[in-house]
Amino acid sequence: xNSAAQFRDDAKxxxxxxxxxxxxxxxxxxxxxxRDAKKARxxxxxxxxxxxxxxxxxxVNHLDAHLAEFARNAEAHGTKVHWASTGGQAREIxxxxxREKNARSIIKSKVMTGEEIHLNxxxxxxxxxxxxxxxxxxxxxxxxxxxxxFVFPAMHLTRGEISDLFERELGSAPTNDxxxxxxxxxxxxxxxxxxxxxxxxxxxxxxxxxxxVSITENEGNARLTCALPKVHIALMGIEKLLPKLEDLALFLxxxxxxxxxxxxxGYNTMYGGPRQPGEADGPEEFHVVLLDNHRTRLLADAEQRxxxxxxxxxxxxxxxxxxxxxxxxxxxxxxxxxxxxxITPHLRGLQxxxxxxxxxxxxxxxxxxCPVKIDLHHHLLQSRRNARGQKPLWWEKIAFKLFAVLAxxxxxxxxxxxxxxxxxxxxPLVKATRLDPAYVWTQSRELPKVxxxxxxxxxxxxxx
Amino acid sequence: MTERENILGRIREALRVPAERHGHGVVQxxxxxxxxxxxxxxxxxxxxxxxxxxxxxxxxxxELKADFHLVDSREAAAAHLRELATxxxxxxxxxHTGELTRSICAxxxxxxLITDDGYDVxxxxxxxxGITECDALVAQTGxxxxxxxxxxxxxxxxxxxxxxxLARRDQLIADLPAAFALLKxxxxxxxxxxxxxxxxxxxxxxxxxxxxxxxxxxxxxxxxIVG
Ligand code: SF4
Numbered sequence: 012x013n014s015a016a017q018f019r020d021d022a023k024x025x026x027x028x029x030x031x032x033x034x035x036x037x038x039x040x041x042x043x044x045x046r047d048a049k050k051a052r053x054x055x056x057x058x059x060x061x062x063x064x065x066x067x068x069x070x071v072n073h074l075d076a077h078l079a080e081f082a083r084n085a086e087a088h089g090t091k092v093h094w095a096s097t098g099g100q101a102r103e104i105x106x107x108x109x110r111e112k113n114a115r116s117i118i119k120s121k122v123m124t125g126e127e128i129h130l131n132x133x134x135x136x137x138x139x140x141x142x143x144x145x146x147x148x149x150x151x152x153x154x155x156x157x158x159x160x161f162v163f164p165a166m167h168l169t170r171g172e173i174s175d176l177f178e179r180e181l182g183s184a185p186t187n188d189x190x191x192x193x194x195x196x197x198x199x200x201x202x203x204x205x206x207x208x209x210x211x212x213x214x215x216x217x218x219x220x221x222x223x224v225s226i227t228e229n230e231g232n233a234r235l236t237c238a239l240p241k242v243h244i245a246l247m248g249i250e251k252l253l254p255k256l257e258d259l260a261l262f263l264x265x266x267x268x269x270x271x272x273x274x275x276x277g278y279n280t281m282y283g284g285p286r287q288p289g290e291a292d293g294p295e296e297f298h299v300v301l302l303d304n305h306r307t308r309l310l311a312d313a314e315q316r317x318x319x320x321x322x323x324x325x326x327x328x329x330x331x332x333x334x335x336x337x338x339x340x341x342x343x344x345x346x347x348x349x350x351x352x353x354i355t356p357h358l359r360g361l362q363x364x365x366x367x368x369x370x371x372x373x374x375x376x377x378x379x380x381c382p383v384k385i386d387l388h389h390h391l392l393q394s395r396r397n398a399r400g401q402k403p404l405w406w407e408k409i410a411f412k413l414f415a416v417l418a419x420x421x422x423x424x425x426x427x428x429x430x431x432x433x434x435x436x437x438x439p440l441v442k443a444t445r446l447d448p449a450y451v452w453t454q455s456r457e458l459p460k461v462x463x464x465x466x467x468x469x470x471x472x473x474x475x
Numbered sequence: 476m477t478e479r480e481n482i483l484g485r486i487r488e489a490l491r492v493p494a495e496r497h498g499h500g501v502v503q504x505x506x507x508x509x510x511x512x513x514x515x516x517x518x519x520x521x522x523x524x525x526x527x528x529x530x531x532x533x534x535x536x537x538e539l540k541a542d543f544h545l546v547d548s549r550e551a552a553a554a555h556l557r558e559l560a561t562x563x564x565x566x567x568x569x570x571h572t573g574e575l576t577r578s579i580c581a582x583x584x585x586x587x588l589i590t591d592d593g594y595d596v597x598x599x600x601x602x603x604x605g606i607t608e609c610d611a612l613v614a615q616t617g618x619x620x621x622x623x624x625x626x627x628x629x630x631x632x633x634x635x636x637x638x639x640x641l642a643r644r645d646q647l648i649a650d651l652p653a654a655f656a657l658l659k660x661x662x663x664x665x666x667x668x669x670x671x672x673x674x675x676x677x678x679x680x681x682x683x684x685x686x687x688x689x690x691x692x693x694x695x696x697x698x699x700i701v702g
Contacts (some may be wrong), residue, residue, distance in 0.1 A: 013608070014549075023685075037545055038684040042684065050517040053519055054517055054518065054519065058513070059517035059518070062513060062514070072490060073490075076484040078482075078486070094477070094478040094482050095478060096481055096485075102480065110641070132486050144691065146634075146681040146682070162682065163684070165681055169683065170682060170683060189685040190687045193681075193687040193689075193690055198592060200691065201600070204596065204691075205596055205600060221666060223666070226616070229678050229679055229690065230678065230679050230690035230691045231633045231690065231691040231692020231693070232692075234630075234632075234633040234671065237669070238628075238629035238634075239596060239630060239634075249482065249486075251498055256655055256658070256659065257512060257514075257655040257659075258512070260512070260650075260651035260654070261518070261651075263651065264518060264616065264651065271680070274519070274535065274538075274616050274617070275616040275617075275672065275674040277673070277674055277675055278672070278673060278674070278692070279674075281670040282668065282669055283666050283667070283668050283669075283670075286623075286668060287668050290624065291571065291590040291591060291592070291593060291623070291627055291628025291629075291631070292593065292594070292629050293669065297668075306537050307485040310485075310489040311485075311488070313493065313494040314494075321584060349645045397478070442560050475522065
């Protein structure tokens with residue numbers, strides 16, 4: 012099945028799944044309340060958005076200079092910097108390090124770029140044991156499925172389902188308590204941190220002026236992943252650059268507030284190299300893998316370039332009426348929701364992913380939620396235009412021609428109004444059946460009623 | 476050609492077309508201009524006096540479910556730790572050598588692991604608590620700023636189930652911009668290999684967005700300002 016058909020089928024199924032809707036909406040309601048409370052503490056959230064957007068805009072539009080500066084500074088502190096044009100190259104680089112170190116076991120903190128390049132599959136094929144340490148990622152890994160949301164990976168599961176899963180996979184006693192479930196995972200993962208040969212993480216930001224990567228997390232799993240194994244590898248997209256260390260003073264709290272309704276995320280940690288002389292612990296080697304994987308294709312689209320400003324906070328998913336109804340897996344992408352619909356056609360090809368731009372009501376909730384002011388819903392509109400090419404479909408051409416004739420002739424227009432009012436009396440007879448001319452719309456929605464009076468008629472009646 | 480050159484080449488090629496910015500028109504690709512940050516004006520407000528900052532830190536800590544105490548001497552801090560050790564039945568704690576830790580942990584009455592010159596991670600795993608100093612406390616967010624140099628390495632503040640932070644009064648600073656300014660001032664070009672803002676005990680909401688403490692890191696975080 013192609014990705015468009017899969018999207019259509021899954022969306023149809025899930026929009027009718029009331030249990031799913033209830034679960035997602037109650038989770039996102041909690042997020043909304045927390046986010047609004049934390050946003051209200053800012054002296055000026057809107058100005059913060061403008062400044063954050065300006066900084067990222069500048070960073071993206073001078074990406075070459077910032078990347079070169081980052082690499083220079085990172086290398087000066089003993090970090091090994093690798094460059095990968097494709098997912099395949101990134102996998103090879105990481106496998107190369109793994110082989111050189113004779114590594115057997117790997118602990119991972121959340122790496123969305125790893126999902127993007129199917130890193131786990133590649134490592135497992137090479138006989139590595141790979142364990143995800145972020146609780147949500149660990150749960151979906153045990154279920155052999157993709158994350159449901161790039162910030163909240165296991166948002167689609169209930170306590171009961173997770174308890175069943177742990178019982179089956181870990182042999183734990185069933186429980187309905189979220190705290191108990193978390194402790195089961197904590198105990199299962201403790202040993203892994205200590206025995207793992209290599210820790211793999213992502214990065215939320217990279218700082219050009221200091222050559223550091225910054226990692227944001229709540230659980231402490233990334234802190235442990237980057238502290239205990241002898242080798243630490245950070246895999247990140249080339250767009251993560253910020254020019255200055257102090258830029259984080261704005262981006263860390265904004266990421267926390269927009270993404271999870273927090274003042275600041277539990278741990279925000281900057282890594283500037285391997286263990287230094289005089290330090291108590293830390294890895295002997297620190298590798299940073301910079302991944303392009305078609306980000307430069309998005310960069311070359313001047314119209315949608317600002318989509319590279321994304322800090323992956325997930326706010327646009329959390330407010331999207333389509334996401335809330337069709338759910339994360341339906342997208343079939345690493346990055347779901349509005350931002351996923353904008354960037355996936357660039358990262359993975361317009362032909363197969365153009366349908367995503369139609370998974371939007373164009374309400375613009377995403378654009379107003381975005382902390383770095385990416386013009387998401389206009390980009391979706393542009394993608395629709397790009398997807399359609401220059402030529403409209405034949406029946407659309409005819410329909411619009413007819414509409415133009417109608418709208419250009421006051422006499423015809425006057426005639427059409429009562430006809431529409433009369434016609435709609437009989438509409439219920441065929442509504443949502445194949446005979447219904449508005450079938451595509453009415454099978455899942457109500458058709459708005461033609462008003463009994465036009466505004467002009469109403470106005471004339473009021474001011475005779 | 477190396478992949479580095481390939482990628483940088485593609486970026487330069489892509490950037491030859493200036494981008495249009497919604498609401499700004501076409502923005503020419505001028506050289507990157509250093510901007511002036513106004514983050515302090517947008518972020519949550521922080522009072523001027525020490526008392527106001529203590530109150531804000533206290534409120535943030537309470538919300539984060541971290542313990543916070545302002546004690547007026549090192550003896551009082553030591554007494555507090557002894558009480559905690561007895562109440563929780565600690566057998567062994569890990570710490571590092573610092574001005575505050577040395578005097579306050581001197582007679583805690585439990586075994587002590589010092590991390591300074593390296594340590595056995597299996598041994599640290601058995602410790603009931605990690606006691607560290609810090610670089611600063613951030614009133615605005617209720618965060619503890621630690622580095623691999625100021626807090627006994629990378630794992631000490633996150634592996635044991637209980638993390639105790641000892642700070643001096645003058646280490647309580649206003650906001651995040653001040654924290655980054657302090658880092659630059661303290662370390663300059665020789666930054667430690669790890670810098671971390673710890674904001675509350677380890678937490679997760681990954682199961683039905685229900686808050687659970689102690690996901691992988693410490694379940695308890697206690698901050699003591701020693702005046
Ligand atoms: S597009 Fe904006 S709102 Fe969406 S994830 Fe990226 S930064 Fe967040």
